[in-house]
Amino acid sequence: MDDIGREIEPLEDPVDDDDDDDFSEDNSSKGGKKSKLPLVNPTCVESPKETGFHQSTRTCLERIREALLHHRWQEASEYMACYPQMLEDPTNGTAQHYKELIWGISTEILHHHPNSKMEDYNNIYERMKNSGVRHYLMICLEHSFHLMLNGHIEDAKRQLSVAESWRHGKESASQLQTTKLIQAYRSLLDYIIWCDKKSTLSDGDHNQDMHNYFRQASVNLKEILRNPGVWDPFILSYVEMLEFYEDHAQALQILNDYAYDSNFPPNPNAHVYLYQYLKRHDHPDKRMSKAALKILHLLVPSHELMLEYSSFLLQSEKNRDIQKAFGVILEMLDFACWRDNLDVWKHLKTIIQKLQLQEDWKNAVSELMAVRKDWWPALHFTTFHASRDSAENPELMEVKASLTKILCPDLNLKYAAGTS
Known part of the structure; x- marks a missing residue:
């Protein structure tokens, strides 16, 4: 607009700047100077x-x-x-x-x-493509998006196939980048067609036509990792096809490269996808799963998978890992989205019970709670929280009340008073 x-x-x-002093209410009648006040219309x-x-x-x-x-x-x-x-204006520069x-x-x-109607869209897109070459590729891409959203997958693919082979003059860096994007989306459409064909097959059945779409899609989807960026839907599509053909080594390599290639921007989803794949296939090397969650913790400490990360840490039985698990759950509860989650609080209680088997457990708790004592009570342990939890989730209130003296031994918390 x-x-x-x-x-x-x-x-x-x-x-001219010299005319600024001639500003007055009736300057329009003096033959020249217009008011500088903004006009409504x-x-x-x-x-x-x-x-x-x-x-x-x-x-x-x-x-x-x-x-x-x-x-x-x-x-x-x-x-x-x-x-x-x-x-059509010849003077228009x-x-x-x-x-x-x-x-x-x-x-x-x-x-x-x-x-x-779809015909109206097609007409305007074709007219704009033929009006000049500067935005030809982007118009083709937008046209294909619209066709895709309306279920015209084959038509959308044809649009991208034409754009993929289009060239004009000396290929610029921006044109090359857009062409790569078009190739990626064309491969994504191959994946969609592959999915449609897969849905019509019986379990374990394979189809040569379907395999051809896989090969077409995989060529460009594999190339994506040569271009740093966030390619989540493309990576997931490629991995799904590789899993279907049981090429697990290639799928794992793709996910590892996507998560750990330093040329790519930090992407929490890349580590989520890697962990989910390892878990889905019950990968024997649990260190890979733990490493993926460790990096995810650094990027998004509030992620729901931090419950599983803390469980990994507890499995080691090492004092250091138990203390680390305690810190992971505290960081989750630093975020308001988790403060009413019973599973997180119960997990915190389990960790503390294990922590109390260590001689220096009080020091471990006080060290992590020292930076939280000024604001954690207001986030979790007020009279309002006690009243609400008592009415809406008594089990949550019971778990939280049992932890108040452990987490904040030096404070007279109103939440604890509300439990009496």
């Missing part, structure tokens, strides 16, 4: 440099903006049918900008118009 606002401003002669003010053609197209654009703001989609579409004449504007407004109207 800001782009529309910029376009509707009329062309004006520059104003500066629609069609004439200027020496503005032709009637410019004025009419600018007025048309303003009417489109008004219709969009008030969700009058039919009215906006009627004005939009006239606005593209701006592209920024035609590319107007093409982008027409592209954006047209698709916005079609998305909201109750009577829009």
